Amino acid sequence: MLRKSLIMMALSAAFTMNVSAVQIEVPKWQPPVPGADGSIPANAYENYSHINENAQKEAEAFRVEVQSLEEEPKADNYKIFKAKPDIVKPYKLAEFSQSTVILLHEGKNNIRLSVPNISLRGDTVKSKSSEGPLFVVRGFTSILMVGPPHGKEFSKHMHNEGVYTYPGLENASWKIFKGKTHVMYTEFTPSKTKTTYGITYLGGGDVKDPYQDKFAEVVMSNYIIPSIEPLSGLDNYSHVKHWDNFGYRIPKKAKLVSEAMEDNKYEVRTYEDVGVKIRVLRFRIDPNIVDKSLAKKQIFTFLNKYGDLETPTQYATVWNNGLPGFLIDRYKPNGESYLRHFTKDSEYYYSYRIDYDESKSLYKHKQLRDMVEYASFDNAESLRKETQWRMSDHHKKKLAANSMFNPWYMEWIRILTQ
Structure with a gap:
């Protein structure tokens, strides 16, 4: 199994290699875009796989747990895990390495982007600008909002702001709020269009998080912005x-x-x-x-x-x-x-x-x-009038009843939609 894991990691590295790096440019006298890292391949978003040390440990612990079951498992999936032990750890690692892709192709919208996070739920909320709906995706420690320009209330508490240039984007700007929670906003108009979009990304950057341990500005600058393209x-x-x-x-x-x-x-x-x-x-x-x-x-x-x-x-x-x-x-x-x-x-x-x-x-x-x-x-x-949950009813009910999960999420939606 170790040999297979090493092979998978090597192949994955080869899969994402690209000589072209992320090149976010800023005009003279403008501050650099937070988190931008020129060593990251410009196409890293295409094949993102998030498997850190904590994810490896949790996946190995799950494999050991499954194989230590002495009685015949009752659940069908555990029966298959016992019969096919080689798929147990890859199954758990696959949970951690999921990404999220957003496509908007309604009305004047015509855009695709991606973010390296798992999706737990999605909501469609009204935009104060009346230029169309805002789409929100919730992860364990992340929130992504995409749609018309938004976040005027957020702008009152920004830490810094600037403008940048990136191939295919015009009138591109960024704002960042830095406190205990890292939040970054970008606004842009795709080339040869008249449609302006806003994207807000909130990410925890917890090094102990097996799902995502990168700060919001790192994700926005190196994965979200390079992934933006017309459909x-x-x-x-x-x-x-x-x-x-x-x-x-x-x-x-x-x-x-x-x-x-x-x-x-x-x-x-x-x-x-x-x-x-x-x-x-x-x-x-x-x-x-x-x-x-x-x-x-x-x-x-x-x-x-x-x-x-x-x-x-x-x-x-x-x-x-x-x-x-x-x-x-x-x-x-x-x-x-x-x-x-x-x-x-x-x-x-x-x-x-x-x-x-x-x-x-x-x-x-x-x-x-x-x-x-x-x-x-x-x-x-x-x-889409109803919340789109991406988990079974059992887990959905636990999170929906959590005193922190929903209130925290809904408060950020309230702030961002002002």
Whole structure:
């Protein structure tokens, strides 16, 4: 197992290597952007994997706990852990190394960005500017807010501010509030557009946190800002298909080769392109069964089915216009690779899977990933009126009843939406 862990770490390092570094420039006499680190690759956000020493210790402790069970486990997942001990630690590490992707493609919005944090819940709140909704994602010790410019109340308590330039962004500025809690705000207009966005990120920077131990300004400057890009490039090689309420993208040259019902349960559409096979699948939600779109459920299902521990795999909650799905990205440069996005509306689960070989395909890995992340629902506004929890009912009730978890979060939303 140690050998496999070392192989995974080496492959992951190779996966993220890039000679191009983050280069945030500032005009003369302007203060430097807090946290900016030119040694971090500019594409580090694409393949972020957060596994620190504390995460390793917790994952090892979990492995030991599972293997020390003397009686036959009652839970199905523990039965599989006992039968397949090699997947136990990777499963736990996958929990810690999740990232979050935000896509806004409603009205005049046309933007994608990512943040290296787990997602526990998401909320859509009204913007005081009336320029559209604000989307908020909550982690264990982090909050990310994306939408129209916001945070006027926050500006009254800023510690410092400045402007910067970064490829693809215009009129870019930053503000930072430094106290016990690190909070950073950036505002910008993507090039060749007239739409201005604001992003607020609050992060704890606790070195003991197995999920995220980087301060807000480090995350904002080296992962969020470099990840900001328009979604308009998708139109160059893909188009949207509709399946009742659901919208998804496929390559323009892909052909529909079959529509079928499998196991009397799954409706499946299959598309093919050079070096690419796509399966779009849906089946009805059973309210009596735990939400299949949750991260833990998806990670467990993937590792149990494939168990390919020597290939670096990325896990991300993808928020499309305020509605969550879960992405698994197992990428082998110039080899057989796998992408899967899993989401739901009020009636169906939707699974979008791509099997491909980049050496044979017309598309690069990032093009296919950007495409598979895209998902839309005609009734998105109605669906997102409720809080989107990303955990089972048991854990959700514990956090919802926590005297600190919700009040702290809601107070920051109140401040930021002023």
